[in-house]
Amino acid sequence: MANGLAHVDVGDIRRFNWMRNEKNELICGIERHEDKFVRASEFSGSDIESYCEKMQISELVKKAINLSVRLNVAKPDEERRLLHKDVPEIYRRYNNVVWPQTGSGIIKHIQTNDSPKVEVCTAKHVVFNDDEAKKTRCRLYYDSREHRKVVLTGATESASDLNNDWCKFLCDVDSQEIEQIKENLETFERELGNKKRKKMNRKRKVILISHPHGGYKYISMGDQIIEKNGIKYDTPSCKGCSGGYIIPVGYIDKGTYVHNGSNYQGDKRLYGYASGLIPVVKN
Numbered sequence: 001m002a003n004g005l006a007h008v009d010v011g012d013i014r015r016f017n018w019m020r021n022e023k024n025e026l027i028c029g030i031e032r033h034e035d036k037f038v039r040a041s042e043f044s045g046s047d048i049e050s051y052c053e054k055m056q057i058s059e060l061v062k063k064a065i066n067l068s069v070r071l072n073v074a075k076p077d078e079e080r081r082l083l084h085k086d087v088p089e090i091y092r093r094y095n096n097v098v099w100p101q102t103g104s105g106i107i108k109h110i111q112t113n114d115s116p117k118v119e120v121c122t123a124k125h126v127v128f129n130d131d132e133a134k135k136t137r138c139r140l141y142y143d144s145r146e147h148r149k150v151v152l153t154g155a156t157e158s159a160s161d162l163n164n165d166w167c168k169f170l171c172d173v174d175s176q177e178i179e180q181i182k183e184n185l186e187t188f189e190r191e192l193g194n195k196k197r198k199k200m201n202r203k204r205k206v207i208l209i210s211h212p213h214g215g216y217k218y219i220s221m222g223d224q225i226i227e228k229n230g231i232k233y234d235t236p237s238c239k240g241c242s243g244g245y246i247i248p249v250g251y252i253d254k255g256t257y258v259h260n261g262s263n264y265q266g267d268k269r270l271y272g273y274a275s276g277l278i279p280v281v282k283n
């Protein structure tokens, strides 16, 4: 094909360089996605060690990759229509977008009583309430053409925070997959524990693991740019990245941050911003 699409597979980010919407507008302001994102399946420590200097954060990123998911939310719930006008505008954008919507998330907890369930953290504007959680499917390991297909089926919302734009929901998972996920989570937490014990450099970097435009899983990296009022950064992001796991290097808290959105002035992106801290589950 003349435009080169034949050489690019469906989840590859280069596909979105020239993709247009029904009004023939480019769907994204990023010209060369491949310069901004590293595919998770091709991620090597060297991509990040030079970037994060002596912080040796790459193992943590590799562990987090195995827990990060792509979300597909079938349709918006009516409750969004009833939102008061004081509620952040991001929750009302459902109106002029095409459903199903994609987003990103990360597994940070497993529930083992009765039938095993995993708990996924994402942005509340991605999965708004219990009804939307039930209509959400998560793909784990959606990293490349050769990925292993594992689907987590949304069951119930477990907690959320409207002002801080985060949501946690439980998903049913094939019992054959739970042991692997449990192992992924244990190795991740061990690595996170190691990082917490290390004295961190003051220089703040922000790493995002997400599924830009609903494609494969990608890593993007940038600097924290504003210190006040939450975590803001120049780390690249696109549609579909909302809810993706944020690693704010240098102050890894016990809780979780996810990507929320970007602030623009006209066409110029000023910064991306994270959710408020999602607290740790108390066992």
Ligand SMILES: [Zn+2]
Binding pocket: 016, 027, 028, 029, 030, 033, 212, 213, 237, 238, 239
């Ligand atoms: Zn994009």
